[in-house]
Amino acid sequence: QVQLAESGGGMVEAGGSLRLSCASSIRSFSRYATHWFRQAPGKEREFVAGINWSGGSTDYADSVKGRFSISRDNANNTVYLQMNNVKPEDTAVYYCRTAVDGKEIWGQGTQVTVSS
Numbered sequence: 001q002v003q004l005a006e007s008g009g010g011m012v013e014a015g016g017s018l019r020l021s022c023a024s025s026i027r028s029f030s031r032y033a034t035h036w037f038r039q040a041p042g043k044e045r046e047f048v049a050g051i052n053w054s055g056g057s058t059d060y061a062d063s064v065k066g067r068f069s070i071s072r073d074n075a076n077n078t079v080y081l082q083m084n085n086v087k088p089e090d091t092a093v094y095y096c097r098t099a100v101d102g103k104e105i106w107g108q109g110t111q112v113t114v115s116s
Helices: none
Strands: 004-007 010-013 018-024 034-039 046-051 058-060 068-073 078-083 092-100 103-106 110-115
Touching (some): 004 092, 018 092, 018 110, 058 068
Antiparallel strands (some): 018 078, 034 046, 034 092, 046 058, 092 110
């Protein structure tokens, strides 16, 4: 059973925008913080952005501050990552992650490719 499903990835030119979605089938999803991570070829997976259960608190990696925005729609069990002014170095597979009762749950990832 897929509990987190990312979508919205694709190819975009540098300076463009993309919105990623993370849809959850977890019944209590709205109770948990959720994060976006990314992994570029040959690199370790890294934190991108995080949001608490209510959406009232967010956090970003320095590399995306001012360009990316995380939000959530708890009525629809979905977390979003709005990516603006993307750069070639944003190219990666993007994953969403949550933790339910201490157990990590990851999505399958969505590919984002930024051309220069």
